[in-house]
Amino acid sequence: MTTSITPRALPTRPNPPRFGKKPALPKGRPSLVKLFEALATPHAVDRYLELVNPMVTVRDLRAKITKVERHTKDTVTLELRPTRQWKGFEAGQFVQIGVVVDGVRHTRCFSPANSVHRADGRLELTIKAHADGFVSRYLRENAEPGMIVDLAQANGVFKLPAERPEKILLLSGGSGITPVLSMLRTLVDEGHQGDITFLHYCDTINDVPHAEALREIAAKHPNVTLRIASTLPGGGGDLQGFFGTEHVDIAAPWFADAEAYLCGPPPMMNAIRAYYDERGLGDKLHTEEFQVAGSVAADTEEATGTIAFSSSNVQRENSGTSLLEEAESAGLSPDYGCRMGICFTCTAVKKTGCTKSLLTGELNDTADEPIQLCVSQAVGDVDIDI
Structure with a gap:
């Protein structure tokens, strides 16, 4: 007699993960970083890590x-x-x-x-x-x-184009030397073969922190021309006095065909802008400055209304200064960087009310709108989410 036996089905098991391949995490499972941050509340993980080694961070740069x-x-x-x-x-x-x-x-x-x-x-x-x-x-x-x-991560629109211009004029004054020096060093590292002139303005040659580095670059690269203009008598520069037509003619006679990059103190930048505009070359001049140019004066005499910093439960009568100054006067400490509307560090949300831009004079009454505190002024009642 033959007995038929039906095999019992065995429970199935998922295939083990292949060597070197991690099994997928279930959906919705938090990452270790988020888990640590939740455990570390109210402080971020980096606040604890910095006690051991400030250079070991999860998020902070x-x-x-x-x-x-x-x-x-x-x-x-x-x-x-x-x-x-x-x-x-x-x-x-x-x-x-x-x-x-x-x-x-x-x-x-x-x-x-x-x-x-x-x-x-x-x-x-x-x-x-x-x-x-x-x-x-x-x-x-x-x-x-x-x-x-x-x-903080790098920012700013003052930079060389991806396709490097054939002729480049770099203009700087005082501490404005750093961004254009970076441009020069980058160009020579790339083996740029076009004409480059570096024209820097200072009181005396002793005030130029990178004078030796500039001379070394000019000596090694025949396509690089260096001219330092000293504005004080006996300053020791290649050129004397403030910016003028004769300086450009000597340093870069081909300047009309070049892209120019400028950073320096306002009087110098204004003079060079006017020079380029008069010759119809304004589109060839690219500028950077850590200063608000042509800003609108804050109206402190006719200021009205109340400024509410709702997240902090603080209110203050509007004195007509920038919202950053209003917040600081109210005892708050919002983050800020340049205080000139360049870096956007002090951006906060205006929940309600109207503000005026201290850069353009433009009014903004849009609710739930991000604004820059350092260059915005309250017009009447305003609620800021800080």
């Missing part, structure tokens, strides 16, 4: 100062090693540097001076200590190797 040089009486040159979050920059752009002094974080904008092709990925900043510059004075007096600073 920072940099360690690895070298400090003081070439002139009022400048400091810093070499910075960024953390892994750094995405690089384009020659001419700026970054924000933050320092904490007496428990208060202060930030300012500075332009890297090095080539974007620097092999070790480090940044070089040359910072001039201005009388009213808290961060610049602090770094000039206190920066030393090993110091950790906050760093």
Whole structure:
């Protein structure tokens, strides 16, 4: 007699993952970073990591100062090693540097001076200590190797085009030397063969922090012409006095066919803009400046209404100053960077009300609109989400 046996079905098991391949996480499962952040509440994970090593971060971008040089009486040159979050920059752009002094974080904008092709990925900043510059004075007096600073990703539209122009005129004055020096260093690293003239204005040759570096570049590259103009008698420059037609004719007689890149103090920039506009060459001049040009005066005499900083449950009568100053006067400490409408650090949401741009005078009554506190003024009652 033959007995038929029906095999019992065995429970199925998922195929084991192949060697080197991680099994997929179930949908909705939080990442380890988010899990750690949830456990670390109310502080971010980086607040705990910085107690062990400030350069080990999950989200925060920072940099360690690895070298400090003081070439002139009022400048400091810093070499910075960024953390892994750094995405690089384009020659001419700026970054924000933050320092904490007496428990208060202060930030300012500075332009890297090095080539974007620097092999070790480090940044070089040359910072001039201005009388009213808290961060610049602090770094000039206190920066030393090993110091950790906050760093923001590079920003700004002042940069060379992807297709490099055949003829380039680089114009700078004072601390405006750094972004155009970065352009020059980048171009020579790329082996650019077109004509390049670097024309820099200073009080005396001793005030130029990168004079030797500029001379070395000009000596090694026949297509690079260097001219330094000193504005004080006996300043030691190749040219004397302030910007004028004769300077351009000597430094770059082909300037009308060149793309020009300019950064410097307002009087110099205004003179060069006027020179280019008079000759119908305004579209060939590209400028950068950390200063609000042609801004609208704040109306403090006819200010009305109440400013509500609703997230902080703080209210203040409108005094007519910028909303950043209003917030600070109310005892708040919103983040800010340049205070000139360039870096967008102080952007906050205007929930209701009308504001005026201190750059253009334009009124904005759109609700739930992001605005820049440093260049916006309340017009009547305004609610800001800070």
